[in-house]
Amino acid sequence: MADSIIKVDNISKQYKIGLTGDVDDFREAVSNYVRSFFQKKQVVQEKSNEIWALKDVSFDVKQGEVMGLVGKNGAGKSTLLKILSRITEPTEGRITIKGRVASLLEVGTGFHPELTGRENIFMNGSILGMKRAEIRAKFDEIVGFSGISKFIDTPVKRYSSGMYVRLAFAVAAHLDPEIMIIDEVLAVGDAEFQKKCLGKMHNISNQGGRTVLFVSHNMAAVNALCHRAILLEQGVKTFEGLTGQVVGKYLLTGDSGESDRCEWRAPEEEKDASLYLEYIRIKDSTHTTRGEFFSREEVFVEMEVVLREEMKDLKIGFDVKTLSYGMLFRTMCTDTDNLVDEGVTMKPGRYKLTAKIPRKVLNTNIYYITPRISIHRKKILLEKDYLISFRVIFELPNTTHLTTQRPGIISPVLEWHTATLQRESL
């Protein structure tokens, strides 16, 4: 029964940019209106103040499939979702949907601050498309999931932002439609709650028959939940296929939002010092500066340091930190020569130092680099905390599809040997 549940056919969406509602627009509105009497179809005009947010996007989603939609900000993902949710109309093209759609484009839609948590559950649930009876039946479950049963009869305006989000998501998580369209809503709440949400999303997508279209910037979530994915770039579909492949393609296009943070160059003012860091950047094995990696890749940290005078006992290196676990490790250029308790002497000049972070060790996370230059046990010359960052996605080698994030701070891929000690005779 792998029938197309959602069939998108050459969808395009044009927007006018700039001010709307001023005098020019009024005149235009009137003249368009008069003109429309003499024309059957609305003529789409190409003008400089109009842009195509989507152009000729086509794809199919089969029943029971979880389709991911990825692309950097501004690629047109939200616009496509809005069209699929019937919030805005396409300028061209056609979509056929077989089944009831529930759209989750925002968490807490319709929440009113003066209403209590209880009342808002009904309000939000109804807006999302649940019938009153359905909400009543699931009420206890929703409250349980949110974890705020104590405050359920307090007006929502008294809630902390965390409580607000938990309640909103709890309602959304209990939607039961045939087709679900989800936009980025996992990017809320603390780490523990996010894990809960991911788990619930996993259940939703696994329990047969439900078709999901999922947009997210969280590549680990997309990898974990989606069977197939589509990559949108500037309103155009550029790639479609198995999730692992599409996510890989997205990361390698280099502009997935993390790339501006994977490189740092010194501003002019800093270059007056007798020792300074010219730049620090993250590279891959092909010497391309990148911000995102699969765990199977080696990650290189390259630093260029300039000295104007000879310095003794130097220690040059960096710390690797994460937001969830704090500092992961510290590494110094002297480690290679086993000079743990000594620094190096360096003459004036310009030096390029490269460190290789081994593959198959890091888990899915964002890693922040803090470059450090110090005179051993005497003083710190340079320490720039969280200066650059890079992302890693853990995935086991030789698979291109579903991977779940492993628990644990690091996830080294170890070698295992099995030795048969005794064979059981059957």
Add this chain to the structure above:
Amino acid sequence: MNPTIIEANKKTKFLNLKELYNYRELLYLLTYRDFRAKYAQTVLGLFWGFLKPVLTLFVISIIFGRVVNVKTGSIPYPIFALSGMVGWSYFAAMLGMAGSSLIGSQAIIKKVYFPRLIVPIAKVGVSFVDYLITLLFLFIMLPIYGAPFTWKLIFIIPLTIWVILIGTSIGVWLSAMAIRFRDLLQISPIFVKLGYYVSPIVYPSSMVPEAYLPLYYINPMAGLIDLFRWATVGADFPSQYVGISMVVTLFLMISSVWAFNRVERKMADLL
């Protein structure tokens, strides 16, 4: 189930009553939400609904009843004026709230699909309670001024429906236009104020010269108020030109849905 088709320039039904019915729970909830928001943290709550017409009537009766001395025949001035105020204040409330309703609800309009017509229509419910309170006030005043309860009072029911239709149509019109031309929201309160005087609230329509009556009844509230007065306080049945008010109402109903449909498609983009 029929597949949903999303298309550019799609032909939609003129008024999809079935869909509105399917979303009735949402309509109820929007009304409930507005209602709770209105009276949240107030001490007097519903009592304000009572105080407002009482104070207004008091002032109007003194100014127009005594000072200006408008002649209302055999009907005591206070109940004469009150019978006009009942319908008018409901109309004005509906209109006032409906006008900005779409703009006020832009958050959910941009995030969820539902028939947008529900938004201005929901404003009918919120002020209905005030309407009932004012009506109750009228029922209390009738015996005080010696006006009998007659069988004609049953007409209040269709007349209530009529005032709802007038208020909603103009409200829908206004809400649809206001998305593009926000000035309308500044202008409409002025027109409502003027409308107060162009309607037979503080004076009887018998004061209007016969030749001008057809023009006068283009204001649908004029016809409504006159009939309401006939049904409640025993005024004479108004002239046949009242029919014009009814026709105008019908026209407003149909044209408001038409105007709304035209804006509905682009609504999420314009707001």
